Every structure is written in structure tokens, then in C-alpha cells.
Amino acid sequence: MLKVIVVDDEPLARKGMLIRLAEFSQLEVIAECSNGEQAISCIKELEPDLVFLDVEMPGLDGFAVLKQLQTANISLPYIVFVTAYDHYAYNAFEVNALDYVLKPVEPERLRQTVEKVIKLHQAQDTQKHKGQLAEAVAKLTGDETDNILHRLDNAQPVVNDRFPDAISIKDSGEITRVPVTAIEWVDAAGDYMCIHTKDGQTHILRRTMKELEQELDPRLFVRVHRSAIVNVQTIAKLQMLANGEHQLMLTNGQAVKVSRSYKDRVKQVFNQ
Structure with a gap:
């Protein structure tokens, strides 16, 4: 499951997002934040996989939160911006957000976003496990890691069991x-x-x-x-x-x- 944090200064907006996210069995909401300062603290402490981040908040807005995390060299989760204004979309991708959804959040649009995040996460997780396997086999056999990864990608045996007598x-x-x-x-x-x-x-x-x-x-x-x-x-x-x-x-x-x-x-x- 992906660990999720919801950040929005409007209590009703947070409640609505929590209700919609509860429909996805692959997601687990571990915290909700009402401002940018709380968001930074929770992301540092809880290390979520995904954050739904409101753009328009008093004090630190969504862009400021993301920039502070980047400045502090904190490993960034997947970021989905939530905004009432479509013109923020361009800025969202400028700061490397994965996606954005418009308020009021439509169920179908949210489903597309969640599926996009899950697909990307699975791809990265698979690649990570391939890398770990390749390193382990390389230590055992002395083969090059790149050669092992190539065999994995082509569904070939990782280790050749047929050696000459x-x-x-x-x-x-x-x-x-x-x-x-x-x-x-x-x-x-x-x-x-x-x-x-x-x-x-x-x-x-x-x-x-x-x-x-x-x-x-x-x-x-x-x-x-x-x-x-x-x-x-x-x-x-x-x-x-x-x-x-x-x-x-x-x-x-x-x-x-x-x-x-x-x-x-x-x-x-x-x-x-």
C-alpha cells in the first residue's frame, strides 16, 4: 500500500478528499495537514509515498512547501497538487509534481491520477528489486550487473545452471x-x-x-x-x-x- 498525506487548509476539502481516497484499497492515509508548516514536518517524519498538496494556502502555499523540501534535500514523495484554478497546472509540472487535480475533485479524474501514481510506483519498485537481485547475483557469480539486468529484462535465466564437465x-x-x-x-x-x-x-x-x-x-x-x-x-x-x-x-x-x-x-x- 502507498502511504498518503492530505494537505489542505479547508477542513471540508480535506474531509471530501479523505472520503474519496478511502475507495482505493491500495492507499493508506497516514496523516492530514491544515497548513504548509505541518506538511513539511509530517513529510520529514512519516516519509509518505504520496502527498495531495493544496496549492492555495495561507503562509506557505503548495509551491513553497515543495521548494523548502527540495532545498532541505528531503527525499520527495509523489506530489499531486490540488487547486481550484486550472492556470496553476503549468507551474505544478514546472516544480516536478506528478499530476494535479481541480477542485471540486471529480471521482473519475482522481481515479486516473491514482492509477498513474500506482503504475509509476510499481514500475520503480520492480526496477529496484531487479537491481537488488542483479547485485546479489553479481556478487555470487562475478558476472557484470548490466549483463544480469539484460537477462532479467529479456526473461532469460539469471544464472546458467548448465556448466561444462x-x-x-x-x-x-x-x-x-x-x-x-x-x-x-x-x-x-x-x-x-x-x-x-x-x-x-x-x-x-x-x-x-x-x-x-x-x-x-x-x-x-x-x-x-x-x-x-x-x-x-x-x-x-x-x-x-x-x-x-x-x-x-x-x-x-x-x-x-x-x-x-x-x-x-x-x-x-x-x-x-
Whole structure:
């Protein structure tokens, strides 16, 4: 539900607006104000989603209320101006009001305005949740946030559940098929990847870290540094060093540095 404040210096006008707004199940009126000073105070304290703001009020009129809120850098709710004079409409949009309704308020015109607000709010809320989801997946997988948002917008899977069972590595005219489960950790060496396997071998792969990371299941591998990926099943412990940095100790005794930007992702491994 959207939290609503009604601001009007005329008691009958406020009562009429409250009666009409009660017909909308998506709205909850949390306060009514009789002047501009009260409106500013309530908006600061209650943080409403929507304000029906009378233009013509003694003292601070509706435009002055909005300008004071903007000057104070207060997060603005949706603003719908309420006025008896149509010529205020242009000024309403000049100060970024979402809409305006004329007194006496007609039910159909009010319905159109409320639907407009709800539609905009739902669109912004959906986008906000998409952004939060994309950030969470990006931290988990190392993928770019923009790529994840693109897949969300196109109804594509956010995380690819189908990862190869093996990595093919070309070397001196030969192609070696390295099972993914045999990989202990990977580190970058210039333009190459060094893939270290459980049998003690190191395979050289000409590919970027980002490309390789996208082929590895994020449930089994974690990026710990811009130049290192580790198989989570080989992690023995996470150590904090004297200089405040972190490193992983693998079951084979190998120490792998953890960069600050990937520290939270590594800690998630220990919380699973």
C-alpha cells in the first residue's frame, strides 16, 4: 500500500478528499495537514509515498512547501497538487509534481491520477528489486550487473545452471580434457591461465579470467582475487594476516591471497 498525506487548509476539502481516497484499497492515509508548516514536518517524519498538496494556502502555499523540501534535500514523495484554478497546472509540472487535480475533485479524474501514481510506483519498485537481485547475483557469480539486468529484462535465466564437465586445453598440437572437478585453483599469468589440478599438474590456458569464470559453476568455484579462482571444496581455512589482509589455505597447503573486493564472497562460502 502507498502511504498518503492530505494537505489542505479547508477542513471540508480535506474531509471530501479523505472520503474519496478511502475507495482505493491500495492507499493508506497516514496523516492530514491544515497548513504548509505541518506538511513539511509530517513529510520529514512519516516519509509518505504520496502527498495531495493544496496549492492555495495561507503562509506557505503548495509551491513553497515543495521548494523548502527540495532545498532541505528531503527525499520527495509523489506530489499531486490540488487547486481550484486550472492556470496553476503549468507551474505544478514546472516544480516536478506528478499530476494535479481541480477542485471540486471529480471521482473519475482522481481515479486516473491514482492509477498513474500506482503504475509509476510499481514500475520503480520492480526496477529496484531487479537491481537488488542483479547485485546479489553479481556478487555470487562475478558476472557484470548490466549483463544480469539484460537477462532479467529479456526473461532469460539469471544464472546458467548448465556448466561444462570439463575444460579443453590446447597445448603443442594436443588437446587435453581437464575435468572441472579435478581443478583445485586457477591463477592468472599475464595473458594465460594456470589451471592447477589435484594430481599436481599445471595446465596453461589462453583465456581471460572472466571468460573462464563464466564457464565454472559458481556453486563450486569462487573468485577470490582478480587473478585467482578457487574450488570451494579445496578450501581448508580463511586466515587474517598481520597487515589486515586475508588469505585462503587450501587442503594441498597452497596459500591464495584474497582481495578486499572479493572478501565478502569468500565469507559466504563459510556461511553456507
